[in-house]
Amino acid sequence: MPLFEITSNKQFTELSSANPSTLKTLFFYADWAHNCAQAIENYKKTSEQYPENEFFSIDAEANPEISEIFDISAVPYYIFIKESSIIKELSSADPQEFLNTYKQVIASQSASDNKSTSKSSDDEEEEETEEQLNERLKQLTAAAPVMLFMKGTPSEPKCGFSRQMVGILREHQVRFGFFDILKDDTVRQGLKKFSDWPTFPQLYINGELVGGLDIIKESLEEDPEFFTQSLAN
Amino acid sequence: MSITAEELDAKIKEQLKEDYYQTIIEDTSNGCGLNFECIVISDIFKGMTKLARARFINKMLKDELEIIHAFSSKSYTIEEWSNKRV
Numbered sequence: 001m002p003l004f005e006i007t008s009n010k011q012f013t014e015l016s017s018a019n020p021s022t023l024k025t026l027f028f029y030a031d032w033a034h035n036c037a038q039a040i041e042n043y044k045k046t047s048e049q050y051p052e053n054e055f056f057s058i059d060a061e062a063n064p065e066i067s068e069i070f071d072i073s074a075v076p077y078y079i080f081i082k083e084s085s086i087i088k089e090l091s092s093a094d095p096q097e098f099l100n101t102y103k104q105v106i107a108s109q110s111a112s113d114n115k116s117t118s119k120s121s122d123d124e125e126e127e128e129t130e131e132q133l134n135e136r137l138k139q140l141t142a143a144a145p146v147m148l149f150m151k152g153t154p155s156e157p158k159c160g161f162s163r164q165m166v167g168i169l170r171e172h173q174v175r176f177g178f179f180d181i182l183k184d185d186t187v188r189q190g191l192k193k194f195s196d197w198p199t200f201p202q203l204y205i206n207g208e209l210v211g212g213l214d215i216i217k218e219s220l221e222e223d224p225e226f227f228t229q230s231l232a233n
Numbered sequence: 234m235s236i237t238a239e240e241l242d243a244k245i246k247e248q249l250k251e252d253y254y255q256t257i258i259e260d261t262s263n264g265c266g267l268n269f270e271c272i273v274i275s276d277i278f279k280g281m282t283k284l285a286r287a288r289f290i291n292k293m294l295k296d297e298l299e300i301i302h303a304f305s306s307k308s309y310t311i312e313e314w315s316n317k318r319v
Contacts, residue, residue, distance in 0.1 A: 197291070198298055199304070209284065210284070211283060211284050211287065213305070214287070214306060214307065218283060218307065219283065
């Protein structure tokens, strides 16, 4: 089944309860986040690769009730469902991470389906060259107008500094994409070098490192309109 | 291995040389030597953005920062510092 865009609650209820044994993926996106454009392109490709599974996309802001059911606080957000239960969730602006996760989900599903002679396929992961990594970091840091690289997720920060940063962004009603560096050590180590900045959280506006918590706090003390100003530049 | 505020100050002094004006370094770790809040006042920061200033401090303390767990820094020029205290 090709990728299907869900536009109403009714549709969502019907589609999500049909064919319970099929692996379903829900993809939440938002128009304003241009990291989503890249993610949706990639998502579409994946849906063509796996025609036996179902793929849905949902505009998170146009469908607040559906977003609320799944407690969506950031986009892009992926939810994997089978037999009417959520088997995995992923919040990531990195299309590659989605694809890797999707493959893992399929592997774990087929493993539990035939329970026997499944061979693991993790030997197909390739080493990333430094150039590829830098290209990926460039894309990631510019994935949304405001990108936060943090420890943990906005709903579950794993460090006090990251927690404070999320608090500040929320308080100023700044929409932001985020990346959990604890989930990807290559990005974590690579970004320190890439941006010549040793610690996290790191906040990027329009692809440029603005700073860590201290700088953001200080900038806001000096200019309460700091975020609006930086985004306009 | 732990680090003291005095060591950080010495390291900064050694590198800023004649640009060294004052530092205020506070160990906020209750003694484990891994959490610091650091204020550096120097005219070397004139014309630098906040990001550049912080990078500069990070660079001066590169070896120490690999050990320190939590580090926060602020930087002022002498003029900014005197305005702040008024």
